[in-house]
Amino acid sequence: MNNNNDPNVIDMEELMRKKAQLQASFGRYSQMFGKLKFLPLLLILIFMVFRLAFIYVEPNEYGIKIVRIGFNKGVQKEVYGPGLHFVIPGMQEMETMPRDLQVLELTNYPRTASRFARIEPAAHIQTSDGFYVDVDVSIIYKLTDPYMVFTTIGPGRLFEDNGIIPKTEPALKATLGELTTEEFYNSPMRVAKAERAKALLNSELLEKGIVVEQVLVRYFRYSDEIQKNIEEKKLKDQLVFKNQAEGRAAIEEAALMKIIEEGKVTVAVELEGGQAYITKRIAEKDRYVRTKNAQADLLVSLAEAQKIKLKNAALQGKGSDRMVGLKMADVYKGLDVIVLPSDGKNGINPLDLNRTLQMFDVRQGGK
Numbered sequence: 195m196n197n198n199n200d201p202n203v204i205d206m207e208e209l210m211r212k213k214a215q216l217q218a219s220f221g222r223y224s225q226m227f228g229k230l231k232f233l234p235l236l237l238i239l240i241f242m243v244f245r246l247a248f249i250y251v252e253p254n255e256y257g258i259k260i261v262r263i264g265f266n267k268g269v270q271k272e273v274y275g276p277g278l279h280f281v282i283p284g285m286q287e288m289e290t291m292p293r294d295l296q297v298l299e300l301t302n303y304p305r306t307a308s309r310f311a312r313i314e315p316a317a318h319i320q321t322s323d324g325f326y327v328d329v330d331v332s333i334i335y336k337l338t339d340p341y342m343v344f345t346t347i348g349p350g351r352l353f354e355d356n357g358i359i360p361k362t363e364p365a366l367k368a369t370l371g372e373l374t375t376e377e378f379y380n381s382p383m384r385v386a387k388a389e390r391a392k393a394l395l396n397s398e399l400l401e402k403g404i405v406v407e408q409v410l411v412r413y414f415r416y417s418d419e420i421q422k423n424i425e426e427k428k429l430k431d432q433l434v435f436k437n438q439a440e441g442r443a444a445i446e447e448a449a450l451m452k453i454i455e456e457g458k459v460t461v462a463v464e465l466e467g468g469q470a471y472i473t474k475r476i477a478e479k480d481r482y483v484r485t486k487n488a489q490a491d492l493l494v495s496l497a498e499a500q501k502i503k504l505k506n507a508a509l510q511g512k513g514s515d516r517m518v519g520l521k522m523a524d525v526y527k528g529l530d531v532i533v534l535p536s537d538g539k540n541g542i543n544p545l546d547l548n549r550t551l552q553m554f555d556v557r558q559g560g561k
Contacts, residue, residue, distance in 0.1 A: 196246045205432075207479070218266035238431075248278045256340040258349075260287045273343050289349050291340045295407065298333040298358055300366075306330070306412075312354050323374045325420055330413040331396075333362055341402030346402045357404055358395075365394040375424065384411055 206483050251257040257274030261267045263285040274288070281288050296309035307313050316328040328409040335358060347357045369391040370384070377383050399406065415421060 212360055246283040247280055249281055250278050251276050251288070251290055254292060255290040255295040256293050256337070256554055258289045258291065258340055258344050260289060261285065262287065269341070269345055273340055289344065291337055291353075292345060293337070293350075295336050296354075296358075298335070298354070298362065299330075300333070300362065301330040301412075302328060302347050303330070312359075314359060317363050317370075319367050321375050321378065322372055325375045325414050325416060327375075327378060327414050329366065329370060329411060331360065331362070331366060332410040332412055332505060334408040334410070335399075335406045337403055338405050342401070342403030349411070353404060357399065357402060358406075361398050365391045365398075368394065370411070375420070377429070378414055379424075397497055 249257070251274055253276045255276065257279055259270040259274065259279070259281065264282075279288060297308055299307035299311040299313045300315065300317050301307050301313065302316045304313050311332075316330050318326060319329055320326050321457045337353065343353050343357070347353050366421065370378075373380075373383060375389060388409045388411050392406050395406045395409070416424060439503065
């Protein structure tokens with residue numbers, strides 16, 4: 195019976211066909227999700243294998259590999275630097291040791307120490323004169339050969355407990371114990387003993403791969419009674435030193451004043467000597483000027499005399515009478531009227547040249 199045109203009739207074949215399609219789609223998704231449910235477990239497994247197989251060595255660390263099972267068992271000599279390094283889980287291990295500077299603080303006051311340091315009680319040292327003193331010391335060191343440290347002392351932080359700590363206080367007692375109670379206050383002597391302690395520690399620890407860089411004495415304290423006596427004695431000593439220093443200062447000041455006065459006298463003498471020298475040089479200058487002026491005057495006078503002599507000689511030579519006549523002729527120049535007698539013995543006839551020449555004593559012909 196065909197009921198396709200009746201909307202109230204359900205088509206069972208179509209319904210069964212859609213059901214089959216839905217079941218097929220659901221089956222595919224169920225199969226895919228069934229596989230994915232193991233993915234978190236897989237990721238966790240990969241992460242665990244990565245963490246176990248790759249060991250990260252920090253920048254301030256050394257890595258030491260230990261083979262537990264397999265060939266070449268034991269601690270490996272190769273030292274691993276910073277980074278990721280592969281190890282076989284269950285067969286190999288990677289131990290780390292510090293690469294940077296380490297600090298051991300010996301102090302009874304932990305708050306004064308670095309929070310990164312290993313803190314131990316202060317060194318209790320007996321001085322050479324029998325008194326006890328508690329000394330705060332900082333030991334700065336580093337591991338230079340982690341393989342030797344690992345094989346001779348042990349892994350982890352055993353280099354502190356079995357290495358540096360047992361050696362430190364005996365070395366300090368052997369060196370600082372040579373000082374007397376008062377010599378502890380002598381900084382150069384105290385530093386010298388600290389340097390000796392460092393050398394002693396290095397002589398014992400260097401072969402184990404540890405190098406001590408510094409031994410620093412930071413603070414020391416005696417018992418209260420001894421400390422009080424020492425401080426009182428130091429005050430008295432400082433008073434004595436103060437008086438001695440003041441006495442030396444007074445002596446030095448007197449010597450300085452003496453030097454100043456002697457300097458003033460020396461300066462005055464030198465100034466007087468300089469003034470006398472100036473006066474002497476001025477006198478020599480004036481004498482020199484006068485001498486040269488006199489010589490010049492003499493030369494001028496001699497030149498004037500020589501001039502007159504030469505002039506007289508010239509006037510007495512040939513032609514001198516003519517020159518006299520010419521000079522007399524010059525006298526007539528500028529005269530408008532000359533009244534002269536023309537008769538008698540001394541009469542002058544201007545037209546009689548011979549008479550005129552004879553009157554002026556002019557020789558004729560150079561006679």
